[in-house]
Amino acid sequence: MTASQAGPLQLFELAAADPQVRFSPNCWRIRLALIHKGLECERLDWRFTEKQRIAASGQGKVPVLVDGGRMLHESWDIARHLERSHADRPSLFGPAPGEALARFVNQWAAESLHPALARVIVPAIADMVADCDRAYFVQTREATLGASMDELRRLRGESLAALNKVLQPLRSTLGTQDFLCGAQPLYADMVAYSAFQWARICDPQPVLAADDGLRPWLRRMDERFPEAARAPGVRYPF
Amino acid sequence: MTASQAGPLQLFELAAADPQVRFSPNCWRIRLALIHKGLECERLDWRFTEKQRIAASGQGKVPVLVDGGRMLHESWDIARHLERSHADRPSLFGPAPGEALARFVNQWAAESLHPALARVIVPAIADMVADCDRAYFVQTREATLGASMDELRRLRGESLAALNKVLQPLRSTLGTQDFLCGAQPLYADMVAYSAFQWARICDPQPVLAADDGLRPWLRRMDERFPEAARAPGVRYPF
Numbered sequence: 477m478t479a480s481q482a483g484p485l486q487l488f489e490l491a492a493a494d495p496q497v498r499f500s501p502n503c504w505r506i507r508l509a510l511i512h513k514g515l516e517c518e519r520l521d522w523r524f525t526e527k528q529r530i531a532a533s534g535q536g537k538v539p540v541l542v543d544g545g546r547m548l549h550e551s552w553d554i555a556r557h558l559e560r561s562h563a564d565r566p567s568l569f570g571p572a573p574g575e576a577l578a579r580f581v582n583q584w585a586a587e588s589l590h591p592a593l594a595r596v597i598v599p600a601i602a603d604m605v606a607d608c609d610r611a612y613f614v615q616t617r618e619a620t621l622g623a624s625m626d627e628l629r630r631l632r633g634e635s636l637a638a639l640n641k642v643l644q645p646l647r648s649t650l651g652t653q654d655f656l657c658g659a660q661p662l663y664a665d666m667v668a669y670s671a672f673q674w675a676r677i678c679d680p681q682p683v684l685a686a687d688d689g690l691r692p693w694l695r696r697m698d699e700r701f702p703e704a705a706r707a708p709g710v711r712y713p714f
Numbered sequence: 715m716t717a718s719q720a721g722p723l724q725l726f727e728l729a730a731a732d733p734q735v736r737f738s739p740n741c742w743r744i745r746l747a748l749i750h751k752g753l754e755c756e757r758l759d760w761r762f763t764e765k766q767r768i769a770a771s772g773q774g775k776v777p778v779l780v781d782g783g784r785m786l787h788e789s790w791d792i793a794r795h796l797e798r799s800h801a802d803r804p805s806l807f808g809p810a811p812g813e814a815l816a817r818f819v820n821q822w823a824a825e826s827l828h829p830a831l832a833r834v835i836v837p838a839i840a841d842m843v844a845d846c847d848r849a850y851f852v853q854t855r856e857a858t859l860g861a862s863m864d865e866l867r868r869l870r871g872e873s874l875a876a877l878n879k880v881l882q883p884l885r886s887t888l889g890t891q892d893f894l895c896g897a898q899p900l901y902a903d904m905v906a907y908s909a910f911q912w913a914r915i916c917d918p919q920p921v922l923a924a925d926d927g928l929r930p931w932l933r934r935m936d937e938r939f940p941e942a943a944r945a946p947g948v949r950y951p952f
Contacts, residue, residue, distance in 0.1 A: 570811045576896030577815035583883035584822065645821035658814030 484518055485510070486542040488530055491521035492604045492677075497709035499601070499677040501590065502551040503539045504670035508701055509555050509663060513565040517541075524609040552582050555663055568663040581656065581664040589671050592642040593683065595635040599625045600679035639683065643690065650693040661700055669697040669704075677709040684714075722756055723748070724780035726768055729759035730842045730915075735947035737839070737915040739828065740789040741777045742908035746939055747793050747901060751803040755779075762847040790820050793901055806901040819894065819902040827909050830880040831921065833873040837863045838917035877921065881928065888931040899938055907935040907942075915947040922952075 487507065490500035498504070498521070510517050522529060527536040533547035541548045543561070548554050559568045559575075569575035598617050602625055605613050618624055623631065646656075646668060655661040656668060672694055675683045684690055694714035698705035705713070725745065728738035736742070736759070748755050760767060765774040771785035779786045781799070786792050794813075797806045807813035836855050840863055843851050856862055861869065884894070884906060893899040894906060910932055913921045922928055932952035936943035943951070 571809045572812075572897070573808045573895035573900055573902070574811045574815065576891055576894060577812065577819065577902060579891060580883060580887045580894055580902075581815065581818060583886045587882040587886060588826075588880070642826070644825040645818060648821045648825060649818045653814055653817060656814060656818055657811035659810070662811055664811070664815060664818075 485515060486518045486520055488520050488522040488538045488540040488542075490538050491523060491606070492709065493606045494604075494709065495521040497604070497677060498707070499604070499674055499709065500538060501585075501670040501674035502537075504673045504704065505663070505666045506539045506541065506551055506554050506558075508666040508670065508704065509558055509568055511701060511703060512568060512663075512666070513558055513562050515558070515562060515565070523606050525612050552579070568666075570657065570662055574657070574662065578657075578662070578664040578667070582667050585667045585671060588642050589646075589668070592635070592639040593671055593675060595621060595623075595628060596632060596639055596683055597675050597679040599629045600681075604678060636683065647689045651689055654696060655693065661697060665697060669694065669701075672714070673704055673707075673710075676711055676714070677707070680711050682712060723753060724756045724758055726758050726760040726776045726778040726780075728776050729761060729844070730947065731844045732842075732947065733759040735842070735915060736945070737842070737912055737947065738776060739823075739908040739912035740775075742911045742942065743901070743904045744777045744779065744789055744792050744796075746904040746908065746942065747796055747806055749939060749941060750806060750901075750904070751796055751800050753796070753800065753803070761844050763850050790817070806904075808895065808900055812895070812900065816895075816900070816902040816905070820905050823905045823909060826880050827884075827906070830873070830877040831909055831913060833859060833861075833866060834870060834877055834921055835913050835917040837867045838919075842916060874921065885927045889927055892934060893931065899935060903935060907932065907939075910952070911942055911945075911948075914949050914952070915945070918949050920950060 487503070487510070489498040489503040489507070491498055498519070507519075522538050530536065530538065530540045530547065530549070533540045533549040535549055537549065539549070539551055539554060541554045541557070543557070548557055555568055556575075569578050594617070598621065602610060602614050602617070614625060621628065628635070649656060656664045661669075672684070672690075691714050698714055725741070725748070727736040727741040727745070729736055736757070745757075760776050768774065768776065768778045768785065768787070771778045771787040773787055775787065777787070777789055777792060779792045779795070781795070786795055793806055797813075805812075807816050832855070836859065840848060840852050840855070852863060859866065866873070887894060894902045899907075910922070910928075929952050936952055
């Protein structure tokens with residue numbers, strides 16, 4: 477028996493002022509992974525400042541997956557755990573070198589894509605987080621990004637240009653194949669798509685031009701994951 | 715019979731003033747792919763300005779692979795051709811989603827890594843290209859990079875900092891696994907490694923710090939590909 481069979485899965489997801497609105501890209505990729513594997517889970521809304529509720533995970537960020545009483549954190553480790561503990565379900569990575577290369581996409585999202593996207597959408601996020609989270613959010617993000625919310629708003633044009641540059645490898649790849657993982661979306665697609673899900677839930681202004689080459693892929697992902705396309709808080713279709 | 719069986723392979727490789735010194739990252743990745751597949755090829759030295767010698771390819775850049783009388787260009791297309799026409803040899807991509815994800819690494823190298831690295835090493839390349847190529851090289855690179863060789867030299871510190879940022883996803887990925895493709899190097903590793911081969915052949919000043927987290931991976935690649943580690947013009951070990 478695997479740990480997962482010991483009880484229902486629970487997923488702590490970051491929530492906005494409206495608790496139905498879940499916007500974290502790292503939580504979204506795990507939700508998509510659960511859908512891909514056909515696993516039910518209880519979704520718990522969580523706020524940045526509710527560190528105590530996930531203290532048993534040994535850290536203070538979500539996603540946190542509760543599986544058989546264990547609290548797992550770090551989206552990459554959760555994805556690997558799901559892959560291994562539900563090896564009979566559809567794979568998130570495919571055979572080698574699928575997982576190893578998905579790791580690179582994961583790190584590219586964490587260290588290139590998310591930072592570039594954050595500079596664009598963080599002011600909008602500050603407007604939608606719960607009141608109890610706002611001061612924490614603004615303070616930590618201004619420190620990380622080295623700019624005030626007002627400065628970030630003023631710099632939006634430059635930040636969009638920088639984001640656009642970061643996105644170029646994704647765009648050109650998806651210009652020649654249906655999904656990052658080829659004919660079907662796997663975890664690397666979920667990671668990249670979740671960044672745009674984050675953007676369209678948080679920021680009323682689209683981050684991509686109407687004719688951006690990424691949109692056909694995003695629409696294919698929406699078709700594959702209607703729960704994401706119709707999620708509470710989604711402000712526009714791709 | 716595949717086209718490849720019709721005659722020996724020939725590879726046009728960009729050469730420096732010293733024709734034994736082959737420095738192009740796009741040529742190196744194809745050479746490594748040929749070694750990986752255990753295919754012999756005749757290596758032809760070629761200069762930027764010798765467009766006529768490869769005119770039959772319909773364009774003016776190397777690598778160009780001559781296979782059974784056909785001239786193939788574009789490193790990604792050459793790699794796919796080798797994979798398909800020599801399917802009995804060790805695979806460059808592994809099973810799906812290996813090729814699709816390698817495509818993303820290929821595009822990341824072309825559109826993020828190479829442009830960032832070029833800003834650092836192009837002045838050194840200008841010093842080592844053949845006399846017949848120098849004016850062409852300086853003019854085209856200054857236009858592409860929007861800066862003179864002198865400006866690029868002055869900006870080296872900033873360019874190294876920008877390169878360092880671009881490299882972060884590669885570095886963190888290789889901090890947790892031996893190769894980009896997992897336990898063994900495949901084409902995505904060859905693509906990324908060839909960028910550093912380019913740098914260490916062209917520029918006497920290393921682009922990575924002595925304790926950079928990428929070096930253990932680069933040394934593993936050197937072990938796997940001793941022909942690259944000991945190639946004419948290599949200025950330092952990783």
